[in-house]
Amino acid sequence: MMHxxxxxxxxxxxxxxxxxxxxxxxxxxxxxxxxxxVDRVVVVDSGxxxxxxxxxxxxxxxxxxxxxxxxxxxxxxxxxxxxxxxIAFMDADGADDPAFxxxxxxxxxxxxxxxxxxxxxxxxxxxxxxxxxxxxxGWAAGLGIRALxxxxxxDMCTFRAIRRDALLAxxxxxxxxxxNIEMQMRxxxxxxxxxxxxxxxxxxxxxxxxxxxxxxxxxxxxxRIVSTFLRVATQMSAPAAAPHKM
Numbered sequence: 449m450m451h452x453x454x455x456x457x458x459x460x461x462x463x464x465x466x467x468x469x470x471x472x473x474x475x476x477x478x479x480x481x482x483x484x485x486v487d488r489v490v491v492v493d494s495g496x497x498x499x500x501x502x503x504x505x506x507x508x509x510x511x512x513x514x515x516x517x518x519x520x521x522x523x524x525x526x527x528x529x530x531x532x533x534x535i536a537f538m539d540a541d542g543a544d545d546p547a548f549x550x551x552x553x554x555x556x557x558x559x560x561x562x563x564x565x566x567x568x569x570x571x572x573x574x575x576x577x578x579x580x581x582x583x584x585x586g587w588a589a590g591l592g593i594r595a596l597x598x599x600x601x602x603d604m605c606t607f608r609a610i611r612r613d614a615l616l617a618x619x620x621x622x623x624x625x626x627x628n629i630e631m632q633m634r635x636x637x638x639x640x641x642x643x644x645x646x647x648x649x650x651x652x653x654x655x656x657x658x659x660x661x662x663x664x665x666x667x668x669x670x671x672r673i674v675s676t677f678l679r680v681a682t683q684m685s686a687p688a689a690a691p692h693k694m
Contacts, residue, residue: 459557461486462532463549464525465509466518466606470540471498472654477538478507480546485553486536490528492521500540519627523620529612536609542653543577544607548645552609555643562614562640565632566607571646578649585670589629589677596681599636602644604628604673614640625668626676633680 463486467474478489491504492512505511514524522537529535534556538544548566555561568578569586590601606628618634620627635642 459533460531461534461536461553461557461609462525462529463489463536463538464522464529465489465491465504465538465540466494466521466525467491467496467500467504467540468494468516469496469498469500470655471496471500471503473542473652474500474540475503475507476653477540477542477544477546478504478509480542482546482549485546485549487532490525491540492525492528494518494521517623518625519620519630520623522627523623526612526615526620532612534609535612535615537606539606541655543650544605545648545650548607548647552607552645552647555645556609556611560641561643563610563631563635564608564643564645565601565603566605566647567601567603567644568605568647568649569602570644572648574648574650577651585673589632589673592677592681593629593633593636597633597636599642601632601636604632607647610635614638622676624672624676626672629673630676630680633677637680 463481465477474491481489489509490512491501491509492514493501493504494514494516501511501513510528512524512528514521526535534553536549536553538546538549544566552564552566555564569583586603589604594600615631618631618638620630620634622630
């Protein structure tokens with residue numbers, strides 16, 4: 449079993465924020481990041497047409513433009529953040545509360561964990577912030593991962609932090625909405641030190657959800673997540689090679 453590495457002095461933290469048409473929320477989201485919490489922010493945009501990139505750049509973020517795909521955006525952000533010791537991920541819609549970033553980063557920064565993930569289901573949720581099927585999906589995924597690898601999860605949200613070297617060793621390859629669950633499964637299978645942090649969760653602050661916005665997008669995202677789970681669950685124990693040089 450792998451163990452968390454010794455804590456690094458002044459570990460460098462890069463926050464990756466995937467975006468697609470989040471002009472209504474990206475500025476406020478970036479403004480809420482606690483001062484000194486991260487060294488820099490990388491906004492990875494998948495083809496916004498509403499000014500998201502310009503707003504993010506004006507707020508001081510490094511902005512990358514990539515092709516479509518949530519996992520693709522995350523992976524490209526990881527590739528760009530070569531100077532990071534720790535990489536954090538957060539949604540751009542304002543539902544994730546940046547005030548919880550320090551709590552999420554702390555166990556990775558002090559060496560007590562390799563990977564920390566926020567749990568919306570164990571925290572306080574604003575009314576209407578999560579549909580019942582989102583809560584159920586998080587618990588179902590957690591039960592499946594526990595059955596396979598003995599590691600329980602209660603959520604599979606974007607809000608998380610991980611040592612960059614540990615993430616690279618996982619061999620991530622998913623370019624769709626299955627990215628989050630692939631990371632959790634590979635981390636559990638690799639024996640990383642994992643901790644869940646209960647967080648408060650809010651309704652999105654504007655714009656339209658790309659996952660829960662309508663039945664079609666929900667079904668598409670759900671299908672990608674299930675197919676990713678099945679693919680990773682049936683692979684050999686060694687992680688597959690990543691498609692990008694990082």
